Amino acid sequence: MNGKSQGGRATLHDVAALAGVSVATVSNYLSEYPYMRQSTKDKVQAAIDQLGYVANPAARTLKTGRTGLLTLSVSDLRQTYFAELAERIIAAARYRGYGVMVESTGLERVREVESVQSVRRHLTDGLIISPARMTASDASVFDGDYPLVMLGVQPFEAPCPHYLVDNVRAAYDATMHLVKAGCRRIALVGGALSGDESSRTARARGYRLAIEESGQRYDPRMVREVADWNSLGGARAVTALFDDGIKPDGILAGNDHLAFGVMRQIRDLGMNIPENVRVVGFDNIDESRYSIPSLTTVDQSSDAVAIKAVDSVVAQIESGGRAPASVEYVSHELVYRASSPEV
Amino acid sequence: MNGKSQGGRATLHDVAALAGVSVATVSNYLSEYPYMRQSTKDKVQAAIDQLGYVANPAARTLKTGRTGLLTLSVSDLRQTYFAELAERIIAAARYRGYGVMVESTGLERVREVESVQSVRRHLTDGLIISPARMTASDASVFDGDYPLVMLGVQPFEAPCPHYLVDNVRAAYDATMHLVKAGCRRIALVGGALSGDESSRTARARGYRLAIEESGQRYDPRMVREVADWNSLGGARAVTALFDDGIKPDGILAGNDHLAFGVMRQIRDLGMNIPENVRVVGFDNIDESRYSIPSLTTVDQSSDAVAIKAVDSVVAQIESGGRAPASVEYVSHELVYRASSPEV
DNA sequence: CTGTTAGCGCGTTCAT
């Protein structure tokens, strides 16, 4: 009862036996060990072909401690931003020879915490996580020296490399653009005035900064929180604004889906974009190029984020441990389109 | 130099040593072996807690042959349909105790074929794949008895359980709805008149069937192929139709994104939806509920697909092999909204 | 240049 007979799967021993060499030789061949006679190589390759041999990754992992897998933990793949990010991270990982196990946590704190287990239990070699509900009190799950990269605004200091867009600055820039374009009553749809530090609160701060710096009066009623970040949420926020007697002439939306709804409602109220109301979104998702009108939006270069994140985890994996804490703001850029042309 | 000392990770031996029992006892405890003295259990648990012991999945995999992972292979997560499908498959797998490694193949045949390797090499326990570019000549990559589920229309017979929407029927139903609503010049944006069997060709057949059966003249110029399935592609197809002197009063789009672009262009040409032109989409993505006007579309119940797919692979994994070939059409349903109300 | 051997950490007999 040798390896070959059970399960039909050939092992290194089977290959070695068939080729008439030792297992070490086969292993050497597979790791492209240079000092080998061509005739030996040929024999081994022939045996491999004949048996259809493929190495058992579990055995390799047990020996080397590497799985060749990364974990990506995001809150919801149905959010276009995350889908696009995941796509790019998978591509970047693939390019470096890694597979990606994707965890989706549905904005639930417990599941965010649980999603860390895959690395901690060594099911994967490293973790890229963009938590949305974890707080400083959960930070202990990041104890350890496993490779880790954090993405997005967080209410705590990440004990690892952390890549994010400067949301305060991005919202400031977007708001300033509206100011310069002549808007005097600028609303923020999807910001948050209070609560744990998040992209929502950061954007609200940037918005406020720009409003005050430009000498306009800051009015908290101009900032609308939205529960569901889809078009409907955006449309409803617009309705609420007008119902409250506030008539904005410029609207910054928390993401592009909200902006689509905002634009829809503006038009349904009989106003024109950008003539009566200018609209700016966040994320620059593919669809923002094709909306009516096409959407001016803040590009967060998720492509750059993906590459930086993967490069960093992979470097950590190869160096055998956690990299020191650091914060890097990836560049953002306002992409001008029809909903609020450059001035 | 016992296990504990290297890498800081506790092993079964460390736990056994600390608890003063043998490794087998600890293993028994972990597998909830019933015949055990309470005092022993307590000692073991105490040692586990003290050491923060977690089993090494690689060693377990080597022994049991199970990884607890599935592979999901789709063409592009940026396509909303796949993002939503992936989200649901991850949720269904999670519910059954499995993780999901996601492969994105970017509509490249080679990468689709490569994505099968993760199961074949036993990196994961089973594969759910929705290939878009593979042909019958690639079918040999599915040789073997590894757990496999196929999704979507394919130009070959899948050697495994296969779940898909009856695209011919769905397109037929959608087209018939337009016919019954009084449309006399119905166009198909995103169909394909020739080429390998795919959802595009199937939908074109269903469309044609309905047109001919309803006594209308079938005109191939009414079927527009589209390279990029986004709003812009849909808008351009509409422009092309009108440029060719064809003035449709009903348009069936290959997916919702195309439909959004179709609607945009219709409106930009000064026509109203649904008064002048009715529009129907495919997929029922979240956004279709919020568009202007909201979109009548074919729901493919990707939730049902996800659950069936995961249930099937898991059953195959647990039974130790490939399930026999079978084709199951999951139900589809026309969701009526403003772009073409029910008649 | 190639072969021998000792584990990686766990599950699982078989004794006791």
Add this chain to the structure above:
DNA sequence: ATGAACGCGCTAACAG
């Protein structure tokens, strides 16, 4: 009810 010992398939020393 518990322990001893082997082997899953592979890699990495080291020996020759």
